[in-house]
Amino acid sequence: MEFESRLVPIMREGVDVIKMIFFGRLQDYLKSKYADRSRQDINQLAGAIINDLFATPNLQEPFAGFVEQNRDCIAEEAHLLATVFPELCGPLTDALRVQFLCDSREGIDSTAMLNHARDLNVLVLDRDLPLPKHFLEMVRTLGSGLRILEAKNPVDHDTTLH
Secondary structure, three states: OHHHHHHHHHHHHHHHHHHHHHHHHHHHHHHHHOOOOOHHHHHHHHHHHHHHHOOOOOOOOOHHHHHHHOHHHHHHHHHHHHHHOHHHHHHHHHHHHHHHHHHHHOOOOOHHHHHHHHHOOOOOOOOOOOOHHHHHHHHHHHHHHOOOOOOOOOOOOOOOOO
8 A cells, every 4th residue: 555655646746747748849839829929828828728638727816817718729729639749649648547547546536537638539549558667667758858857857766666
């Protein structure tokens, strides 16, 4: 049980790294598509799209107001994710499934999140569920390749996970 209680936060950190990678890619895409928008708007839009995908809305102001004002744009961009970022659907699928498993360990039902990702065609249905070790290796590879994990490697806790 102690191993499992240590594993959930490590896996959640891995999910956060995938979100950070996706955030950076999404920012670049949105900057070029919405050149007239401010940097803050682009950041909030990218964050809102990720929050929508992972079913983690930020209910605090000014973020909730931004989401309300940009609801159509967020929905439109969310529906384009699989088309614009096909190479990220695999890592996003793994992160969504890991979040689902971590949530379920903590008594949270995130079935709606997986269904939403499936409806957006982001969830790769025939992809195998990643074992913790393989998920963390993927996170490490993607994160270090983009220099996200250089300063502090949040998922470098225990490489004996299976």
